[in-house]
Amino acid sequence: MVFLCKKVAVVGAGSWGSVLANILVMNGKEVKIWSRRQAQVDELNQEHTNKAYLSNVRLSKKLIASSNLEEVLHDAELVLLAVPTKAMREIAHRVGLLIEAMDLHPIIVHASKGLELDTHKRISEIISEEIPQEYAAGIVALSGPSHAEEVAQHDLTLITAASSNLEAAKSVQRIFMNSYFRVYTNRDIIGVELGAAFKNIIALGAGALNGLGYGDDAKAALMTRGLAEIARLGIALGADPLTFIGLSGVGDLIVTCTSVHSRNWRAGNQLGKGMKVEDVVNNMGMVIEGLTTVKAAYELAKDRKIEMPITEAIYQVVYQGEEIKTAIADLMMREGKSEEETF
Structure with a gap:
């Protein structure tokens, strides 16, 4: 049975949450969006902008913002969670308590890309642990090659x-x-969730190559071998191999590794130019999912005995202070392999 949802709650008013909420308003839905920050709520309601995340975007006047989560969730038939991975468990728990108290049974959609740092769990696993199954009409991951800035301008976008x-x-x-x-x-x-999470790691590497001045050959090589790593670990964790040649696999990898809109690419680019990790984090002003995901992927690969040399190299740069040029040299001088050994 396909649900014809009319009322939607969007939890999280960052760039992606705001743009997705705006799409739903334009599609004729009644949408309320939640933010912790009252100043942001006031801006959304009064100015119909979200300048901290979307500098040149006007949002619909019909989009209603509130800092009261219960008010936003009231009568919602679909709840879209668009918060950083590190905040997902806390927010999902709060949402679960409220929809249970209000006896709601919405579809739960998430638009986040990452893995929980300590548990290595996917977003849908976190949600299923925090929102009782009997109160969720389904859990859906919305993912694919998409930048909020381009979607806001009605650029053509395909996702999963x-x-x-x-x-x-x-x-x-x-x-x-x-x-x-x-x-x-x-x-x-x-x-889909693993492809969305792991591609941020490769995007850090792609940005670093650009910052170091390497050309298209190097970037193509990184993306191709990076996709092999993503698929190798993903398959070991139960994914369908074909997913990684789809929109949430190679599609998302391409857009994240080649665009200045990607905060992971921008972070890698700054690392390639010699900036320290802590300075990159402070300069970005937004969550860089790849910096935490690389640790989770590195630990998962070690636990599963999966070979992921690019991920390991980026982990060593981010967490062990290795020089990027040294990490690249070590990758290039590894023992020769057959491309048939990819999986």
């Missing part, structure tokens, strides 16, 4: 709605789709 509950995925597809925002469904939520 992934869920083990295909009807929930189809509902999300129908709710979000329009003339510039196309959604495909996928049952492989494991692969």
